[in-house]
Amino acid sequence: MSVITVDNISKRYIIDHKKGKGGTTLRDMLAENVKSLFGRKKETTDSGLEHEEFWALQDVSFSIQQGDRVGIVGHNGAGKSTLLKILSKIIEPTSGSVRIKGRVASLLEVGTGFHPELTGRENIFLNGSLLGMSRSEIKKQFDAIVDFAGVEKFLDTPVKRYSSGMYVRLGFAISAHLDPEIMIVDEVLAVGDAEFQKKSLGKMRDNSASGRTILFVSHNLTAVQALCNKALYFEKGRLLEDGETNQVIGNYLSKVSKTKLVRQWDTPEEAPGNDKVRIRRIELVPDMREGQTHIDVRTPMRVRFEFWNMMEQANLNLSLHLNSLTGECIFNVGTQSKSYSKGLLAGECEIPGYFLNDGSYTISVMIVKDTVTPLFNMEEGITFDIEDYREGIAWYGKWPGYVRPQFPFVMQSLEQGVPIK
Amino acid sequence: MKSEEVLIKPGRAERHYWRDLWRNRELLYILSMRDVSVRYKQTALGTAWGLIRPLTTMLIMVFVFSKIAKLPADPGVPYPLMVLAGITVWTFFSTSFTQISNSVTLNSNLVTKVYFPRLIMPMSSIAVSFIDFLVSLGLYIVIAIWYKFTPDWHILLLPAFILLALLASFAFGLFFAVVNVRFRDIAQLIPFIVQVGFYVCPIAYSSRLVADSQDWWAPIYWYNPMVGIIDGFRWALLGEQAYFNPQSLLTSIITIVLFLSFSLTFFRKRENTFVDDI
Numbered sequence: 001m002s003v004i005t006v007d008n009i010s011k012r013y014i015i016d017h018k019k020g021k022g023g024t025t026l027r028d029m030l031a032e033n034v035k036s037l038f039g040r041k042k043e044t045t046d047s048g049l050e051h052e053e054f055w056a057l058q059d060v061s062f063s064i065q066q067g068d069r070v071g072i073v074g075h076n077g078a079g080k081s082t083l084l085k086i087l088s089k090i091i092e093p094t095s096g097s098v099r100i101k102g103r104v105a106s107l108l109e110v111g112t113g114f115h116p117e118l119t120g121r122e123n124i125f126l127n128g129s130l131l132g133m134s135r136s137e138i139k140k141q142f143d144a145i146v147d148f149a150g151v152e153k154f155l156d157t158p159v160k161r162y163s164s165g166m167y168v169r170l171g172f173a174i175s176a177h178l179d180p181e182i183m184i185v186d187e188v189l190a191v192g193d194a195e196f197q198k199k200s201l202g203k204m205r206d207n208s209a210s211g212r213t214i215l216f217v218s219h220n221l222t223a224v225q226a227l228c229n230k231a232l233y234f235e236k237g238r239l240l241e242d243g244e245t246n247q248v249i250g251n252y253l254s255k256v257s258k259t260k261l262v263r264q265w266d267t268p269e270e271a272p273g274n275d276k277v278r279i280r281r282i283e284l285v286p287d288m289r290e291g292q293t294h295i296d297v298r299t300p301m302r303v304r305f306e307f308w309n310m311m312e313q314a315n316l317n318l319s320l321h322l323n324s325l326t327g328e329c330i331f332n333v334g335t336q337s338k339s340y341s342k343g344l345l346a347g348e349c350e351i352p353g354y355f356l357n358d359g360s361y362t363i364s365v366m367i368v369k370d371t372v373t374p375l376f377n378m379e380e381g382i383t384f385d386i387e388d389y390r391e392g393i394a395w396y397g398k399w400p401g402y403v404r405p406q407f408p409f410v411m412q413s414l415e416q417g418v419p420i421k
Numbered sequence: 422m423k424s425e426e427v428l429i430k431p432g433r434a435e436r437h438y439w440r441d442l443w444r445n446r447e448l449l450y451i452l453s454m455r456d457v458s459v460r461y462k463q464t465a466l467g468t469a470w471g472l473i474r475p476l477t478t479m480l481i482m483v484f485v486f487s488k489i490a491k492l493p494a495d496p497g498v499p500y501p502l503m504v505l506a507g508i509t510v511w512t513f514f515s516t517s518f519t520q521i522s523n524s525v526t527l528n529s530n531l532v533t534k535v536y537f538p539r540l541i542m543p544m545s546s547i548a549v550s551f552i553d554f555l556v557s558l559g560l561y562i563v564i565a566i567w568y569k570f571t572p573d574w575h576i577l578l579l580p581a582f583i584l585l586a587l588l589a590s591f592a593f594g595l596f597f598a599v600v601n602v603r604f605r606d607i608a609q610l611i612p613f614i615v616q617v618g619f620y621v622c623p624i625a626y627s628s629r630l631v632a633d634s635q636d637w638w639a640p641i642y643w644y645n646p647m648v649g650i651i652d653g654f655r656w657a658l659l660g661e662q663a664y665f666n667p668q669s670l671l672t673s674i675i676t677i678v679l680f681l682s683f684s685l686t687f688f689r690k691r692e693n694t695f696v697d698d699i
Contacts, residue, residue, distance in 0.1 A: 013697070085696070089429060089536035092693045098429040112534045115455055117462045126455055129448045130535050158462075 001101075003182060003213050004064040004087070009096030011057040011082050011237075056082040057093070058237045064230075069214040071224035071245060073252050074234035075385070076360060080217045083234070084108060084186050087215070102181030102213070105131055109186070111171025116160035120151055120170060123159050127174050141177040148199075149173035176203045182213045201227065201396060219359075221249055222388055223396040253387065254293045261286070261384060268308050273376050276314075277367050280306040280344065282381040284363070287353075296389035297404050300353040303382070305365050306346045315339050316375075318347040319366040324359060330402050337371045357404040358388040438689070442538040449541050453548035456520075460549055471556035475512060479505045486625045495627045497662040499568045503655065505561050506663075507624035510654040513554035514586045514647065515615045520546040521594025522611050526601050529699045539692040543598050547587065554583075561658070572658055579657040585650050585673060592681035599684075599691045603698045622647045629664035649673035 057079040064070055072080045085091045087098060088106035113130045114123050124145060128138040138145075146152055149169040151162075159167055185204070204214065204227060218224050224231060224245065231248035233241040235255070241248045261284040265271035271278040283304040286295045295301065303320060317337035322330045335347055347365075361384060366377040388399065461467045479501060486492045487500045494500035524546040525532065525539065532539070565572070601607035622645060623631070631642045642648065649669035656665035 086429065089427070090533065091696050092429065092431050094431055096431075100427045100429070101425070104427075106535070108534045113531050115459060117459045118455060122455070122458065126451050129451045130531065130537065135447050 002063040005099040009093040012094040069228045071228035071231040072217045078234040079237040105178040105180035106184035296387040354406040452545035475557045509557045517550035517590035522597035582654040595684035646673040646676035
């Protein structure tokens with residue numbers, strides 16, 4: 001029996017741009033928005049605002065059978081979260097329709113609505129009823145929730161005094177004790193310590209064993225493989241594949257490796273830059289193993305960078321920033337500053353394998369004059385993903401940390417031949 | 422739990438909206454209690470603040486308007502009592518109005534993460550101001566006893582005026598709550614409206630002064646829907662001596678009914694897009 005039928009849904013967002021530098025006045029905004037206050041559609045007006053359409057989802061159709069555990073994979077911005085929000089009735093689609101049979105619980109966040117000033121006990125009731133539990137259900141499950149989260153001693157402490165681990169454990173514990181027919185889960189496993197992740201994944205497996213339908217979005221392909229029997233692969237708002245997990249994930253990974261790791265401009269006229277320097281090429285060259293189709297945590301990489309120097313004689317150096325997708329700088333390295341004459345210059349930086357953790361990263365390169373004056377900063381020159389890789393580890397949680405080094409770390413027995421009692 | 426089918430389509434108002442709202446009454450209660458219990462957390466004086474505010478406002482107004490400006494009270498009514506009655510109902514209206522206007526934006530973390538009938542947010546934000554109102558009403562009773570002032574049968578109509586004040590704050594607040602989602606200017610505008618309202622409504626003075634006035638603006642005064650509610654509230658507490666023009670009450674009721682239905686329609690029409698705009 002199909003419990004979720006998604007028929008041709010699309011979701012459009014309209015992004016406002018300011019036209020030119022003049023900016024818009026509040027009056028323009030008011031004049032325009034009063035018009036659209038009651039309507040749904042906004043059209044381009046001459047008020048100085050330019051609307052750009054952005055389709056977060058386009059013509060997506062699929063159906064899910066009862067008891068299916070469906071993993072949803074895809075890059076950031078592929079439309080996964082938009083889909084979950086539509087299924088959760090939080091946003092409405094621009095077109096298309098969805099039919100859902102059964103009671104739905106969606107966990108888009110751990111501890112939704114937790115109020116820092118309220119105690120653990122009060123927050124259990126608050127969060128539980130936000131997730132659709134009745135007071136009597138919460139009361140019935142209360143002890144189990146507290147036990148699962150391991151927060152007995154802190155029940156009457158405001159959650160603002162909780163450690164982040166306790167906070168997350170309590171949040172997950174509440175959602176784990178919901179009793180819906182369909183469960184929609186967004187990346188909740190990406191939080192909490194290793195032991196707790198194992199516990200939560202186990203709990204989700206138990207849930208699915210009891211015939212519950214699960215939709216699960218995760219960047220962690222290992223977890224999707226472990227938990228799901230079906231998978232949906234999204235890219236740029238479109239559903240590219242719908243099928244059995246291993247097959248979909250295999251195709252997803254082979255697509256990922258084809259993402260553009262080279263950007264090149266053939267003539268200085270069209271290249272980004274200014275009258276002093278212009279970028280010619282930026283490239284990420286992964287050193288793949290045999291049979292490897294995508295960059296993972298083991299893969300060493302080189303960043304190659306070429307640019308035209310249009311100044312007669314200048315002391316130049318390059319500075320490379322590697323940023324996480326959220327914009328935090330993971331590291332910054334620079335070359336020596338040297339004098340160069342007019343012409344094409346190149347730089348190359350090596351990033352060893354077993355250094356970066358899995359995730360999405362962007363590289364920006366800055367050209368600096370006399371070690372102090374930035375001439376041009378090529379922001380987000382290359383964006384790439386590093387996939388997870390592990391061997392002989394049965395734990396599927398998100399590996400913590402920005403870096404994933406393999407420092408020498410050994411363990412040995414100090415006594416030999418002592419029998420274990 | 423019986424399975425039921427949900428259909429999600431663009432622009433489709435929830436078929437079972439009012440039933441959903443009823444089903445979520447526990448959530449309404451819990452969100453109300455959240456606001457109430459958070460209100461005076463980590464304050465040394467706690468709920469005493471609910472007394473301190475109306476009491477100081479009353480004392481200041483007695484000093485400024487009665488002692489300095491020498492505004493007359495209604496005959497037979499002690500000025501402080503008249504003022505306190507006005508402050509009590511006005512504060513209830515204005516805090517409730519302010520809370521409702523900000524209710525959706527303050528709960529934006531919920532709007533983006535979980536579905537429930539959105540009307541629960543403005544509804545739950547009333548609880549805090551209602552409890553403050555009860556405290557303030559208690560203060561009024563104490564002071565009325567002090568002045569040996571006994572109410573008459575009019576007091577039976579008090580709940581009706583409380584309900585009207587509540588509906589008024591809901592009608593106006595709901596509209597601003599929707600607009601606030603898109604334009605945060607509203608958050609700046611509200612305190613200003615409240616401040617102006619304080620002088621435009623008969624709080625520090627009796628509307629008898631306006632009724633006696635021959636000025637050109639005097640007839641316009643009665644179109645303020647709050648005049649009828651505040652005067653009526655006083656009339657219920659203070660009896661026949663307090664000035665009350667039933668005509669102004671009619672204006673209030675008509676305005677509230679019209680605006681409430683407008684605001685509700687507006688809210689229902691826009692609530693599905695809150696998450697895109699917030």
